[in-house]
Amino acid sequence: MMRFTLPLVVFLALAGFLYVGLGLDPHEVxxxxxDKPAPAFNLPQLHDTGKNFSSEGMKGxxxxxxxxxxxxVSCREEHPVLxxxxxxxxxxxxxxxxxxxxxxxxxxxxxxxxxxxxSAMDRDGRVGIDYGVYGVPETYVIDKQGIIRxxxxxxxxxxxxxxxxxxxxxxxxxx
Amino acid sequence: xxxxxxLMICLLPTLTYGGEAxxxxxxPVLEKRMIGLAENxxxxxxxxxxxASSHAELAEDLRREVREQMAxxxxxxxxxxxxxxxxxxxxxxxxxxxxYTVLLWFGPFALLLIGAGVLVYQLRKRRQxxxxxxxxxxxxxxxxxxxxxxxxx
Numbered sequence: 001m002m003r004f005t006l007p008l009v010v011f012l013a014l015a016g017f018l019y020v021g022l023g024l025d026p027h028e029v030x031x032x033x034x035d036k037p038a039p040a041f042n043l044p045q046l047h048d049t050g051k052n053f054s055s056e057g058m059k060g061x062x063x064x065x066x067x068x069x070x071x072x073v074s075c076r077e078e079h080p081v082l083x084x085x086x087x088x089x090x091x092x093x094x095x096x097x098x099x100x101x102x103x104x105x106x107x108x109x110x111x112x113x114x115x116x117x118x119s120a121m122d123r124d125g126r127v128g129i130d131y132g133v134y135g136v137p138e139t140y141v142i143d144k145q146g147i148i149r150x151x152x153x154x155x156x157x158x159x160x161x162x163x164x165x166x167x168x169x170x171x172x173x174x175x
Numbered sequence: 176x177x178x179x180x181x182l183m184i185c186l187l188p189t190l191t192y193g194g195e196a197x198x199x200x201x202x203p204v205l206e207k208r209m210i211g212l213a214e215n216x217x218x219x220x221x222x223x224x225x226x227a228s229s230h231a232e233l234a235e236d237l238r239r240e241v242r243e244q245m246a247x248x249x250x251x252x253x254x255x256x257x258x259x260x261x262x263x264x265x266x267x268x269x270x271x272x273x274x275y276t277v278l279l280w281f282g283p284f285a286l287l288l289i290g291a292g293v294l295v296y297q298l299r300k301r302r303q304x305x306x307x308x309x310x311x312x313x314x315x316x317x318x319x320x321x322x323x324x325x326x327x328x
Contacts, residue, residue, distance in 0.1 A: 123231075126236075129237065131261070132261040133233075134220055
């Protein structure tokens with residue numbers, strides 16, 4: 001009897017590991033920045049390059065930083081979700097236009113609509129590196145003390161909003 | 176005249192020597208050091224390529240960052256810490272020994288030990304089987320008498 005049960009148990013264990021592995025996304029690398037202060041930056045604004053946007057000025061409120069670009073394909077998938085979130089006025093969304101030409105970024109927002117309170121231009125991608133950005137779009141939820149509480153890798157979906165982001169935002173806003 | 180011409184043709188290369196090809200990077204020593212470090216770091220975009228060989232735009236930016244920090248006089252460990260702080264242990268091809276990497280580091284040895292244990296157990300069991308098949312004195316007598324019968328026929 002043992003002759004057959006042992007290989008069967010080994011097989012089932014292996015099959016179990018492989019099944020779990022199927023559901024994991026190797027492109028989702030956990031960020032070491034969770035629960036760490038959001039890296040400070042000061043960048044020119046996309047619409048008004050004469051003005052700067054400083055992350056320091058955001059202390060005292062919960063906000064979302066969405067890294068996007070006109071060349072980013074998945075951002076198109078995400079865009080309607082951000083538009084509907086912006087209309088609900090729950091949490092301000094700030095954009096970081098990552099490694100993009102200004103004209104292209106402006107064109108994209110004028111065509112698809114602008115969900116952002118404002119966008120900052122990260123022309124050479126240095127702020128992106130500070131935030132550990134490796135695949136656009138990425139979205140950070142930052143609390144009143146300026147601590148990163150959540151990072152969404154890849155497009156924000158209605159599901160991730162409902163299950164993770166909005167409950168977290170509500171909790172952080174109460175504090 | 177012909178000999179002179181051949182001689183001139185043979186000497187032509189000495190005149191046309193144009194010097195060695197210039198290195199692309201401003202500082203070849205630093206570039207070599209950068210590549211050496213980047214070979215041990217993983218590109219996050221194309222995850223099976225090192226930071227040194229990847230053509231992803233992020234890898235180019237990170238190589239630029241590493242180059243700049245080396246020029247500022249930072250040592251390799253400081254640069255590795257800088258990248259790990261932003262991208263996590265994932266950028267390291269050789270992950271550090273931590274509570275959640277214990278299985279990764281020592282799992283294969285544990286499997287080897289288990290395998291050796293099973294082998295020893297099986298070999299012992301087999302030896303027991305052989306020993307058990309030894310005949311009791313009565314059976315031996317019977318066997319001997321049966322064999323004698325055969326011979327007497």
